[in-house]
Amino acid sequence: MDLQRCLAHLDEAIEAAAVLGIEATAAASVRDTARTRLGFPSDAYVLAMAGGTGVGKSTILNALAGEEVSPASARRPTTAEPVAWIPANKREELAGLxxxxxxxxxxxxxxxxLGQLAVLDLPDFDSIAPEHRERVDTLLPRVDAVAWVVDPEKYKDEIMHGGYLRTFAPRLRHQLVVLNRSDLLSAEDAMRVSDDMRTQLGREGLATIGVAITRARDGAAGIGxxxxxxxSGVEAKRIVASRIAAEAHEAVRDLAARTGVADGGAxxxxxxxxxxxxxxxxxxxxLALVDIRGLERQAVAATRLAARPRGAGPFGxxxxxxxxxxxxxxxxxxxxGFLRRWxxxxxxxPAVEPLRELIAVTLPTVPGSVRGGLATLSTPAIFEQRLAGxxxxxxxxxxxxxxxxxxxxxxVxxxxxxxxxxxxxxCALWFAALxxxxxxxxxxxxxxxxxxVPTPVVLLSVTLLIGxxxxxxxxxxAGWLGRRWARRIGHRVTREVRERITESLLLPIERFDSARQQLANAAAGATEDCVSAATPAR
Ligand SMILES: Nc1nc2c(ncn2[C@@H]2O[C@H](COP(=O)(O)OP(=O)(O)OP(=O)(O)O)[C@@H](O)[C@H]2O)c(=O)[nH]1
Ligand SMILES: [Mg+2]
Incomplete structure (x- = not known):
């Protein structure tokens, strides 16, 4: 249940990243891998043996099996193709996986x-054969657990620490460092080296990873x-779930970090x-450009013009x-026409300046990955174009x-x-008669x-006055009606323009903000649900 919620947070985060224009292919591939992995029917989990060449990965597997499962030798590198060692009764259900x-x-x-366990003996990741490393790199994101095998010579290798542990360890829950070939050291030195390894893991923020000391060449006795x-009794299902949850959590955290939002708060x-x-x-x-006063004058004139033919008598x-x-x-x-010619x-x-300035001031505070999208919005030409539209x-x-x-x-x-x-x-006729x-x-x-005063003169004056x-x-x-009309138009235009500015200029920013909030929520949710799904129940 937690796992499904955890994956839902990943979906949300990917969706938000798309709105924000953040590269999310890695996260999408995590999601796809997770869903595919969950789609396989088997309840067994896959443990990969990963490490440099010659550290004894194949020998450890052979010691575990009690027979030669994967050829081991002094020739470097030896294993070129991954070898799977699986429970015989699960062959069919594991075929798809x-x-x-x-x-x-x-x-x-x-x-x-070991009925729930499928071991993968991987090729090395540090030999002269680059295709070995490629194999390892494509396989590691798909396995459920990893045993990082090192030996007294290679335990500090940069490829192991800077390369593999740093990349994969935070995205795994069930993992162990195996210090093999310990027989090359005295017992004290083996302890010292394994302590040294633990210290280094601690420095890398990987203190939860345990270290086991082995001598695989001695067979089963050497790999106790x-x-x-x-x-240790961890349920295979739990291991599979914890792996997926850890990977999903990392992917969400990575997206959130690149967007510059913290858990829950944007x-x-x-x-x-x-x-x-x-x-x-x-x-x-x-509105200064639209010129509401000018509009009022035009509206009054138009109303008067409309009134004239009806209300001005025969000369109207x-x-x-x-x-x-x-x-x-x-x-x-x-x-x-006056409105159209604005x-x-x-x-x-000058009108767009305040908003453009606001975005320009905001830009430096925005994380680099989202800056591009916002910067395009605040380009004066685009801004003006949108506003004009x-x-x-x-x-x-x-x-x-x-x-x-x-x-x-x-x-009337x-x-x-x-x-x-x-x-x-x-009156005219009267004067003519006179x-x-x-x-x-x-x-x-x-x-x-x-x-x-003669009556016709009085009548003429009164008539003219009435006219x-x-x-x-x-x-x-007509003027009063026209002004009332103009005021209504003015209000509507003002409101409409404001609404459209909000819609076309600010909505993208608001969408941006709500996507950031969505990502922050997803990160908070993932911290809760993915962590509980990823807890290795021991
Ligand atoms: N002394 C000693 N030698 C070991 C031990 N484990 C393995 N070896 C030897 O180390 C050599 C390499 O072992 P492999 O198991 O082939 O090593 P690998 O990690 O599988 O190497 P690649 O397949 O090339 O990646 C072999 O000659 C083994 O016999 C050990 O515990 N002690
Ligand atoms: Mg090998």
Whole structure:
């Protein structure tokens, strides 16, 4: 159960690494190896004998078997192909596992007490034959346990310590160093060398690895400590699980370390408060370009233009037709066009600066492996391009939905203007009649300050005044509607632009941050589940 959870953490970590652009092929291969290994039916575990040439790997196996299983000799190197020594009754169930390991040389044993054990005698990893080392390197990630065989001459070898132990030991739980050919030393010296080896393992952070002293040439009697370790009663299943868990844990830890996150905690790359401030600044810069005030003027003009044919009486049609014909309407009463032309009003460069700067400041604090992805995001050209795209999209969506406001009041005013025009005509006829018919009787009205004023003059003045007031009412009402409309557009555009900036510029960073958090969580989970799955139950 712990093991399945442990592998799930590895999956999460690999997924997060993909978002972060971190190379995770090694981790993916760990995962694949783990799943394949778990897919084999056998409950036996595979122990590899690894070491330099001539340290006695094959001799130890032969001592264990009590017969010659893998030829050993003074010729260097001797073993070129790995030899598997397996329980006879498990031959069939181990067939798949052995072919996955690429092992063709198979010997059987009937040792009751070693019924769960398959030993692999590997070629050396330090001889003149480079293909031996290659074999070892491809096999070691697939075996369940390792006996690192050294001798008094080679126990300090750099290939063993700097190369193999450093790489593989942290990814194994069931492992042992076997100090062979100890008969070449006095008993005290053998103890001294094995203590020295332990000290060195401790320095390398591998203090949990035990050291067994053997004399394989003496047969079974010479490998008592090694045999004791084999018989120590660790369940084979547990060994297989511990190996996979240890490998998975290392892989997750490696990904987390390269991302710069610790177990459980990934401090956000960008401080949320600073992010908000930068976003506000960008929003202000963008809206200055979009020019909401200019938009308001255009919207008011467009609304007035729409009101004119309906509310300005018989001449309204004429003037609005003239406006349209001369292009005046297009230039100053076209809010949609005004929005679309935002880019002609200046450069975006100053607007993106606060956000770009924020990312530039953040970059040095980000681990090298993730820096690349973030750096691309903060390239001014890409930033501007994205922002421009975001603004274009939101403005296009907004202006496509434009409907110039309208009102029935305009028709009422329009009707009244027709009446005014009729009255004006009547006055004109009256004046004409007065000119033509001399001595025509005409009434008069008493007007304060002016005295008696002829009725047609009063009527004409009143009609003109009403006409003027109606025109003003239309202007004011249309202006009020236009401004209200413009304010609504302004709010929507502001909100939309902000949303799109967040989506196209900050979302990638947030995705980045959440991937880092996911990796940190996976690392914490792996520390818990993989460690408990990897504990060698003794
Ligand atoms: N003195 C002494 N010699 C040993 C001991 N174990 C093995 N040898 C000898 O060391 C030589 C090499 O042994 P192998 O078992 O072939 O060594 P190996 O590690 O398998 O070597 P490669 O197959 O080349 O990697 C042989 O001549 C063995 O007889 C030991 O405990 N004491
Ligand atoms: Mg050998």
């Amino acid at each position: 052995l072919s996955w390991l690429g092992v063709t040389q198979v010997r059987e044993h009937r040792a009751e007490s 400590e090694f045999r004791h370790w084999l018989d 401090v956000p790359l960008i401080d949320p408060a600073r992010r908000e401030r930068a976003l506000d600044a960008v929003g202000r810069g963008v 049609h004429l003037t609005s037709w003239v406006y349209r014909l001369t292009g005046r309407a297009r230039a100053s009463a076209d809010p949609a 880019q002609s009003r200046g450069s975006l460069a 975001a603004i274009d999209q939101s403005l296009a969506a907004e202006s496509a939905a434009f409907r110039v406001p309208t009102s029935v009041l305009w028709s 005013i329009g009707l009244a203007q027709y009446a005014v025009t009729a009255l004006l005509l009547f 000119f033509l018919i001399h001595e025509a009787p005409v009434g008069s009205v008493d007007v304060p300050y002016l005295g008696r 003027f007031l109606l025109a003003q009412a239309l202007r004011l009402h």
